Amino acid sequence: MSGNVYVYILVMALVTYLIRMLPLTLIRERIKSTFIKSFLYYVPYVTLAVMTFPAILSATSSPWSGLAGFLTAAVLSYKGKGLIFVSLCACGAVFLLELALV
């Protein structure tokens, strides 16, 4: 390591904040275009789906426990259970399966 660590930290903090702040403050008006509105409406669903699968399979010690966590979460969410409940049950499923597997 040769560069000043604190400068590194400052650079990354600044870049990351600007990426988040500029769109939020520059887009003040209601967007009129149906295409852009639809696009922004679909963004979270696509982003979260892409980030969840298959990454969840490598988030735990074994792909099988990851899959168990995913299926538990998918089924419970489909049944309309709340965020915390779904999250804790998925963690529980992983924990129990790993007790049996590892």
Place this chain on the structure above:
Amino acid sequence: MKSDPFREWVRGCKNGIPIGLGYLAVSFSFGILALRSGLTVGQSVLISALNLTSAGQFASLSVIAASGSYIELALSQLIINLRYCLMSASLSQKVDRAAPFFHRFFMAFGVTDEIFALSVSTHGALSPYYTYGQMTVAIPGWTLGTLLGAVAGNVLPPRVLSALGVALYAMFCAIIIPPARKNKVLAVIILCAMGASVAFTFAPLLKDISSGTRVIILTVAIAALAAWLRPVKEEDAP
């Protein structure tokens, strides 16, 4: 819609609990890795407190450890975190119009995958206090986890750490799946997105694309295609 700031804040704190728990686990491993990369405990905690972003921070460690240039660091952060740009654009349409403008500068700091997901899925206009509530739980979780990981890399049993690893992903499911039950278009989009993500993770050539870039490419492509084929009607728009 008029909302009580305090109640919105409390609701944010409550719904933010799974985020805080997940962050604790993820940032714990960041703390361990940061120390291995030659940073001090204080520096690792400072990175977490100022950045609040997982993929970007993990990537920064390799640049810092390799004595990369500041430009290289800035570019890597820009590419990996560019998805926040889309999220902030989406949030700009969702924030309560009646809320004073300065809130946007503070909310911006809390735009993470998880806080964005919760904020954008709330019913009606978004009160800044709902986002602040989540930040109240998430930021200490992220910073404290880093501190614990850096100071004592092995206080939590690996089994518990492994189980906590799915907390955030499970929460994502709980956000995107319920609306897809009533809306077939959303269900198809989610399945396509996951399928494409599998292809980009394992297929030759495609798998060399970093995960941050993958999220951007797929989000832009699939959301644009969906918006073109199935424009959202006025009444279901956020």
